[in-house]
Amino acid sequence: MIIMNNNYSAVFIDDGIGFKAVERYQKRRAVLADKINHLIVICGFEQPTDTRTTWSHTGSFINQDPLMLYLTGINQLKTALILDPYSKESPEILFLAKKNERNEFWDGCQIGVGSQDHIEVARTITGFTDIRDIKTLNQVIIEKLKEKPYKAGLYWHQSKVTGKIFHDHNYKFKKRIERLLRANNLTTVEITNIASLLWSQRLALDPIDLENVKTAMQKTQSAFINLLKKLKYFKTETEVAGFLDGQLAVNSYFRNSFPSITAGGSNATVLHYRKNNSTLPSNRLLLIDYGIRWYSTNTDISRTVPVNGSFNPLQKLLYTIVLNAQKLVESRVRAGISILELDKMCWDFINNEILKYFPDNDKSSTARYNRKPHTVSHLIGHQVHDCDPFGDYKNEQLKSGWIISNEPGIYGHFIINLNGKVYNEKTGIRIEDNLLVTEEGCINLSNDIPKEIKDIESLIK
Numbered sequence: 001m002i003i004m005n006n007n008y009s010a011v012f013i014d015d016g017i018g019f020k021a022v023e024r025y026q027k028r029r030a031v032l033a034d035k036i037n038h039l040i041v042i043c044g045f046e047q048p049t050d051t052r053t054t055w056s057h058t059g060s061f062i063n064q065d066p067l068m069l070y071l072t073g074i075n076q077l078k079t080a081l082i083l084d085p086y087s088k089e090s091p092e093i094l095f096l097a098k099k100n101e102r103n104e105f106w107d108g109c110q111i112g113v114g115s116q117d118h119i120e121v122a123r124t125i126t127g128f129t130d131i132r133d134i135k136t137l138n139q140v141i142i143e144k145l146k147e148k149p150y151k152a153g154l155y156w157h158q159s160k161v162t163g164k165i166f167h168d169h170n171y172k173f174k175k176r177i178e179r180l181l182r183a184n185n186l187t188t189v190e191i192t193n194i195a196s197l198l199w200s201q202r203l204a205l206d207p208i209d210l211e212n213v214k215t216a217m218q219k220t221q222s223a224f225i226n227l228l229k230k231l232k233y234f235k236t237e238t239e240v241a242g243f244l245d246g247q248l249a250v251n252s253y254f255r256n257s258f259p260s261i262t263a264g265g266s267n268a269t270v271l272h273y274r275k276n277n278s279t280l281p282s283n284r285l286l287l288i289d290y291g292i293r294w295y296s297t298n299t300d301i302s303r304t305v306p307v308n309g310s311f312n313p314l315q316k317l318l319y320t321i322v323l324n325a326q327k328l329v330e331s332r333v334r335a336g337i338s339i340l341e342l343d344k345m346c347w348d349f350i351n352n353e354i355l356k357y358f359p360d361n362d363k364s365s366t367a368r369y370n371r372k373p374h375t376v377s378h379l380i381g382h383q384v385h386d387c388d389p390f391g392d393y394k395n396e397q398l399k400s401g402w403i404i405s406n407e408p409g410i411y412g413h414f415i416i417n418l419n420g421k422v423y424n425e426k427t428g429i430r431i432e433d434n435l436l437v438t439e440e441g442c443i444n445l446s447n448d449i450p451k452e453i454k455d456i457e458s459l460i461k
């Protein structure tokens with residue numbers, strides 16, 4: 001924790017292992033550089049992730065692109081990286097902005113260039129020998145490509161299936177490099193996407209990340225248990241969200257892995273409900289979907305609980321269907337199966353179960369979706385939704401060491417007569433665990449976060 005406690009904490013993420021982190025990041029870069037025989041250029045965020053103009057959102061939390069964090073640990077804006085396997089004297093160059101005392105007066109310590117002393121500090125913290133001003137990035141790229149003008153590896157999000165592109169900062173950077181090459185008569189340079197290569201290196205977490213994700217899960221669990229013990233005192237979704245986010249913030253400087261969803265009653269039929277501002281309906285269910293970021297790892301959990309502490313018979317019926325679907329999926333997860341195979345299994349099971357109890361599908365139940373509301377799993381790693389935003393990976397075989405979510409759900413309007421009493425509810429139920437894929441099966445990382453009906457009821461009472 002040496003680095004985390006010094007003035008440069010938060011600008012260099014050591015994943016809890018202090019100075020050993022430097023070596024770990026160096027190894028990652030070496031592994032990547034070993035697989036390629038051309039230049040790689042990676043550019044991090046230039047501005048906070050949640051804003052285009054910092055003026056309208058002052059004081060944003062800085063969380064650098066997971067790609068830059070994975071390769072360097074550097075968590076500050078205006079950072080770029082060149083890996084050049086051809087260069088013996090300088091195979092990796094880190095680009096930083098100039099250290100600026102006025103900015104530091106406002107925002108605290110940053111690493112940067114400017115004087116030899118500043119560069120020495122940056123070298124000690126990051127482990128890079130060659131550190132240069134980010135203003136020279138274009139010039140260095142051109143010099144390098146004039147020497148070996150055939151290929152440059154960049155990172156951007158593009159579907160291999162549909163060709164669709166995600167227009168984020170990575171893609172803007174690619175366009176910028178293309179313009180730069182045109183302006184310098186280097187149009188024969190082939191630009192190649194290193195995204196798949198990086199994901200295959202990054203997705204299976206190493207032992208340090210695995211320890212961190214287990215710690216993250218303990219923090220996720222304690223937030224949930226503390227929430228259930230206090231639930232009877234809360235009257236609104238806002239209070240639930242505030243308490244939950246407070247629990248996460250107290251337990252991790254890195255806070256939430258995504259904005260919490262706390263949805264009471266029919267609000268839970270909205271998949272990404274984030275208004276979190278309604279009164280809690282006392283006889284209805286409350287769906288919470290939240291997670292914590294701990295160093296470079298993330299959790300992503302959903303639980304659905306009765307606001308008043310007991311599930312009514314309709315709620316019990318629907319909840320049990322979702323829980324059994326979740327157990328079915330978990331029993332089938334192993335290296336080699338694809339998310340789409342799990343997906344089919346999950347929704348076939350749920351749709352069949354619903355038909356058993358609500359045979360007249362048009363009148364007694366109305367789902368807010370056709371056949372399936374969402375995919376049952378996504379990859380979780382250094383981002384809470386890791387890998388490509390288009391989900392091409394859903395067709396691929398899962399690999400040992402990957403973490404996936406397991407999150408079946410039911411969302412709709414259900415009417416049923418049970419033991420002479422009519423129950424009529426618009427409701428959403430989702431139960432989400434995080435599974436570590438192994439060769440033989442999987443390890444449920446969130447197994448200790450209560451989800452059985454009796455366990456939830458007894459915690460609320």
Ligand SMILES: [Mn+2]
Nearest residue numbers: 300405407432
């Ligand atoms: Mn999820």
